Amino acid sequence: MKATKATLALACAFGMFLTAPTPASAKVASAGPVVAAKxxxxxxxxxxxxxxxxxxxxxPIRVGPYMNAELVSTAQRGYQYSCWGFTVSGDWVQACGAYSNVWIALKWGTNGTVYTYAACMDDV
Structure with missing residues (x-):
């Protein structure tokens, strides 16, 4: 099946991905060791x-635990935040010496929640 711009647009809009078979000669690259937030x-x-x-x-502090979620702020070293007391699984990121998909839920505004990489936060 030949993919047209219209089919690709529909696939993107509905979250579908077009894939091709992997050649038998293809080699899988190792992503390295997986470390969960330190x-x-x-x-x-x-x-x-x-x-x-x-x-x-x-x-980055985002509205969801995903790299493409809206960026609401950027923390600097030493900035402190109130947190909700839970973490969530999100996109995998390499940051602060860890490769992890653990994001921490931070309090934002009155009752809002935003997320950032748990590996880059410590308790106060």
Missing amino acids: DISIASSLCSTGRVVSIAANL
Whole structure:
């Protein structure tokens, strides 16, 4: 089947992806070791004080735990935030010495929630 601009536009609009078979001679590149936000225990212990601090400069804060979610702010090293006490799984990112899909939920405004990389936050 030949993909036209219209078919590609529809596929993108409905979240479908067009794929082609992988040749038998193709080699899969290793992504390297997978580390979950410094270590596995950080997801349950992060935000135990109700406040976290950024350990990174220019840390994106987004409306969802995805790289393409709207950017609402950028944290600098040392900025502190109130947090909800939970983490979520989102896009995988390489940041702050970890390759992880763990994002922390931060309080934003009165009752809002925004997200950033859990690996780049520490308890205050």
